[in-house]
Amino acid sequence: MLATWYEKQGPAKRVLKVGEMETPTAGPGEVRIRVAYSGINPSDTKRRQGFRGQKINFKRIIPHSDGAGIIDQVGRGISKSRIGEKVWIWNGQWKRPFGTCAEYISLPSRQAVKIPDKTDLLHGACIAIPVITAHRALFSDGPIKGKTVLVTGGAGAVGNYAIQLAKWGGAEQVFATVSSPSKARKAKSAGADIVINYKKNDVAQRINKATKGNGVDHIVEVAFGSNQSTISKIIKDHATIACYASDKKPEPIIDFYGFMMKNTNLRWVFMYEIPDKAFRNAIRDIETWLDSDFVYHSVDKIFPLSQTADAHIYLQSGKANGNVIISVND
Numbered sequence: 640m641l642a643t644w645y646e647k648q649g650p651a652k653r654v655l656k657v658g659e660m661e662t663p664t665a666g667p668g669e670v671r672i673r674v675a676y677s678g679i680n681p682s683d684t685k686r687r688q689g690f691r692g693q694k695i696n697f698k699r700i701i702p703h704s705d706g707a708g709i710i711d712q713v714g715r716g717i718s719k720s721r722i723g724e725k726v727w728i729w730n731g732q733w734k735r736p737f738g739t740c741a742e743y744i745s746l747p748s749r750q751a752v753k754i755p756d757k758t759d760l761l762h763g764a765c766i767a768i769p770v771i772t773a774h775r776a777l778f779s780d781g782p783i784k785g786k787t788v789l790v791t792g793g794a795g796a797v798g799n800y801a802i803q804l805a806k807w808g809g810a811e812q813v814f815a816t817v818s819s820p821s822k823a824r825k826a827k828s829a830g831a832d833i834v835i836n837y838k839k840n841d842v843a844q845r846i847n848k849a850t851k852g853n854g855v856d857h858i859v860e861v862a863f864g865s866n867q868s869t870i871s872k873i874i875k876d877h878a879t880i881a882c883y884a885s886d887k888k889p890e891p892i893i894d895f896y897g898f899m900m901k902n903t904n905l906r907w908v909f910m911y912e913i914p915d916k917a918f919r920n921a922i923r924d925i926e927t928w929l930d931s932d933f934v935y936h937s938v939d940k941i942f943p944l945s946q947t948a949d950a951h952i953y954l955q956s957g958k959a960n961g962n963v964i965i966s967v968n969d
């Protein structure tokens with residue numbers, strides 16, 4: 640099969656190779672998927688680069704955890720009725736060497752989830768990391784029905800789905816921050832009620848005005864270190880701040896007493912290792928959400944597999960405005 644791989648960490652053009660590899664077969668409890676699209680996330684490029692000392696514990700890595708395709712083989716213990724099923728893949732390259740950037744992947748059957756008829760394979764490849772992260776960030780501490788939610792980075796892959804899931808989950812009002820008019824359009828398309836350009840406006844002032852000084856119940860936070868002082872001005876008592884990244888300020892000084900005196904719930908989110916029950920809940924809810932009217936997929940760019948390195952460089956440039964996808968069969 641054709642695949643992209645790397646055997647040492649480093650810059651995309653230097654370490655990513657494209658070539659022929661042996662096609663996997665489905666082992667016991669596994670399915671084999673003929674991959675149509677492979678979704679790239681920042682964690683894939685970070686792992687390839689050795690971000691924060693991450694090691695690759697395998698001789699060869701086929702990158703990318705997310706993807707979508709058709710099941711074409713099942714292993715012992717898996718019903719043959721799964722053959723031909725259209726699926727999205729989660730944790731394809733998490734603690735496993737071979738991810739989705741290849742014509743085939745074999746993995747445990749539960750990590751291949753049926754895609755509803757109305758969702759196409761391209762959009763199936765956008766789902767796993769962004770939507771499960773958004774789901775965890777929103778629902779890990781109970782329902783958000785009737786709550787006021789802020790999603791920072793509302794045009795980002797996770798943020799954009801967080802807006803949609805917040806509306807789907809019955810949030811009363813959803814604010815989103817963005818940095819440009821085109822990103823504002825994406826956040827609006829996802830269903831945000833009020834979109835604020837955080838580069839041009841005082842976010843805390845705008846939200847406090849719109850909420851008559853009440854503030855927000857729940858924040859889905861992409862840049863905790865950079866935004867801490869702003870969000871601390873707009874949280875209600877007992878609010879939850881669900882933080883899933885802090886790239887620019889990875890070691891922020893936390894305003895301990897500020898948060899303590901508001902009984903703030905600081906919730907860390909690391910999608911790959913959420914409890915099993917949380918995965919099951921996310922998968923259940925994603926199925927219902929995909930069938931709802933709250934779905935908007937924002938694919939920014941599609942690269943052929945032969946240009947995986949260019950796709951990684953594009954994602955790392957920070958210019959992507961939506962999901963970056965590899966089309967495996969082009």
Ligand SMILES: NC(=O)c1ccc[n+]([C@@H]2O[C@H](COP(=O)([O-])OP(=O)(O)OC[C@H]3O[C@@H](n4cnc5c(N)ncnc54)[C@H](OP(=O)(O)O)[C@@H]3O)[C@@H](O)[C@H]2O)c1
Nearest residue numbers: 681772791792794795796797818862865883884908909910
């Ligand atoms: N913890 C987890 O389980 C988990 C899961 C998925 C992703 N992540 C991490 O989360 C981050 C985002 O992932 P992604 O796939 O959503 O990336 P993405 O598509 O590049 O989106 C990130 C968004 O955040 C915005 N942003 C950056 N700094 C901001 C700030 N100070 N305030 C408001 N918005 C800001 C960016 O836009 P502007 O720069 O234009 O503002 C961009 O739209 C990455 O670091 C990724 O590794 C973590």
